[in-house]
Amino acid sequence: MVIEKKFLKGNPLKDISEYDFPGLRRALSLGQENVIQEISDSMLLGRGGAGFPTGTKWSLALEQAGDKKYFICNADEGEPGTFKDRFLLEERPLKVLEGLMIGAYAVGADEGFIYIRGEYDLPIKIFREILEDARDEGILGKNIFGSDFDFDLTLVRGAGAYVCGDETSLINSIEGKRGISRIKPPYPIQEGLFGNPTVVNNVESLACAAEIINKGAGEFVALGTDNSRGTKLVSLSGDINLPGVYEIEFGCGTLEEIINDLGGGVSYGNKPKFVIPGGLSTAALLPEELNCGYSYEDIEEAGSSLGSGAIIVVGESRDLVEILLKVSRFYMDETCGTCFPCREGNKQINFMLNQHKNKKFTRQEVEIIKDIGDAIAAAARCGLGQTSLSLIESIFDKFPEELIEEVRHSEKVRNR
Ligand SMILES: Cc1cc2nc3c(=O)[nH]c(=O)nc-3n(C[C@H](O)[C@H](O)[C@H](O)COP(=O)(O)O)c2cc1C
Ligand code: SF4
Incomplete structure (x- = not known):
């Protein structure tokens, strides 16, 4: 029996005047290095999809030279099937703000942005009000809680493209440029927003960081497995x-x-x-x-x-080709078009799938689709292209008898 946890879901406070920001206060008393050490000790992995260790990211950012650093909360949440950040933005917004400010303090950033998916009207409204209240209460501004930490935060409404969730596209978008991915390196922690060291973290990562600093890393590491600590x-x-x-x-x-x-x-x-x-x-x-x-x-x-963390269940009566078409349509629409194979390849795959509404694929056609997928992944500047064929290829591999002509019984058994 799986039991729901309340590590992140606890403390539903939304009114800033009733919240004391215990995690942020503790962070300010610990000092930058100790905060980062505690996040490293917690073994928190970024919850935006790539699973990069948050402590390592913050530590690398702290090491960067220069007076100006930025801290960004990635609340674009464009991955189909993902809506857990929306829950946090609507139901636990102060925890997200607290995590963001703890991160900014730890790496030495005095300015930050929260980039919220354009369709998320309610989270945008909530954060507009929170930012206003936080400035009025002195939680944002100069000498926060009597410390030497100065920080201000700006809300940016996302422009509605999936690729803008990629951290470098998001940075371009905040700068007012077209939301297309940048070539890496340099990574954002080296050269990010307006050319300055920039940390980008997911909403859930930041909510976790707030709880870790508030409760101590021990409580977080005690949950989960050796390589996956905490809750999700x-x-x-x-x-x-x-x-x-x-x-x-x-x-x-x-x-x-x-x-x-x-x-x-x-x-x-x-x-x-x-x-x-x-x-x-x-x-x-x-x-x-x-x-x-x-x-x-x-x-x-x-x-x-x-x-x-988006678990999408597909019932047994669903039509596979319809699903393949919807997936490929998504990538065809959402490619930013910078890398030629990603732009043209996803279009070509969608065209091929469209020819097969009522008939099976030949082996050769499936090989062509996989070759195009390899070319897209090899040339891709960002994760969109690198993974645009992951689901489609796995569906061909796992359902050969339903999708591909003349599959022998031995092949069917092997592929399962
Ligand atoms: C196409 C694409 C879309 C992405 N969308 C999101 C997103 O909506 N939210 C998010 O946090 N990370 C997203 N990412 C991952 C970010 O680039 C980045 O790794 C993440 O925000 C880092 O935060 P974390 O270390 O806390 O996970 C996306 C990446 C790609 C390639
Ligand atoms: S891989 Fe695709 S989405 Fe990513 S930068 Fe290249 S064209 Fe754009």
């Missing part, structure tokens, strides 16, 4: 009876249990046809693969990745 907010959606945001302790249940115990089971047919465990850029898992623990390492061992 998952967005459960698709053909499921009880969709929603759930907080799960890593390692305390399998994907199957999450779907059945928390999600109330499958709603379209009796069992899933497959499950996407980490958002649209992660590979599909078959029902017999769902017995894997919910942790970064277990899902990787099962052949996919935990990504942003």
Whole structure:
């Protein structure tokens, strides 16, 4: 039985006058290096999808020379199936603000931005009010809580492109440029916003950081597995009876249990046809693969990745080609077009899939799709191109008998 945790979900305070910012106060008394040490000790991995260690990112940012640094909260949340940051922005906004300010203090940034997905009207309204109140109460501004920490925060409404969730596109967007990814290196911590060292962290990473500094790293490391510490907010959606945001302790249940115990089971047919465990850029898992623990390492061992924590359940009666078409349409629409193979390749794949609404693919066609996928990934400047074929290729691999002509029985058994 998977039990919901309350590490992040606790403390629903929204009124700034009733919140004492205990984590931020503790951070200011600890000093920059000790805050970073505590985040490193917690082994927190970034919750935006890539899983980069937050303590390492902050430590590298602190080391950067120069007086001017920026700290950005990435609240763009464009990955289809992901809506856990929205929960935090709407229901735990002060925790997000606190984590952001702790991070800014730790790395030596005096200016920050929160970049919120353009469609998120309510979070934008909430944060506009919070920023105003925070300035009135002296929580933003000069000498915060009597310290020598000065910090101000600006809200930016996202322009509606998935690629703007990529940290370098997001930086371009804040600078008023077109939201396209930059070539790395230099990485944002070396040369980010307006050419200055910049930290970009996901909303959930920052909410975790606030709780870690507030409660101490020990409480966080005590939760989860050796390589996946703490808890994770998952967005459960698709053909499921009880969709929603759930907080799960890593390692305390399998994907199957999450779907059945928390999600109330499958709603379209009796069992899933497959499950996407980490958002649209992660590979599909078959029902017999769902017995894997919910942790970064277990899902990787099962052949996919935990990504942003978006678990999408696809019921057994769904049409595969329709799903393939929707996925490829998304990438075709959302490519920023900078890298030629990503722009043209995703268009070409969508064209090929469209020819197959009522007929199977030949082996050769599937090989061509995979070759295009390899070319896109090899030339991609950002994660969008690198992963745009992950789900599509996994569906071809896992359902050859349904999608590909003349699949021999031995091949069918091997691919399962
Ligand atoms: C196409 C694309 C979209 C992304 N969208 C988001 C997003 O909506 N939110 C997010 O936090 N990270 C997103 N990322 C990852 C960010 O580039 C970055 O790794 C992350 O914000 C870092 O925060 P973290 O270390 O706290 O995870 C995206 C990456 C790519 C390539
Ligand atoms: S990989 Fe695709 S989305 Fe990313 S920069 Fe290149 S063209 Fe743009």
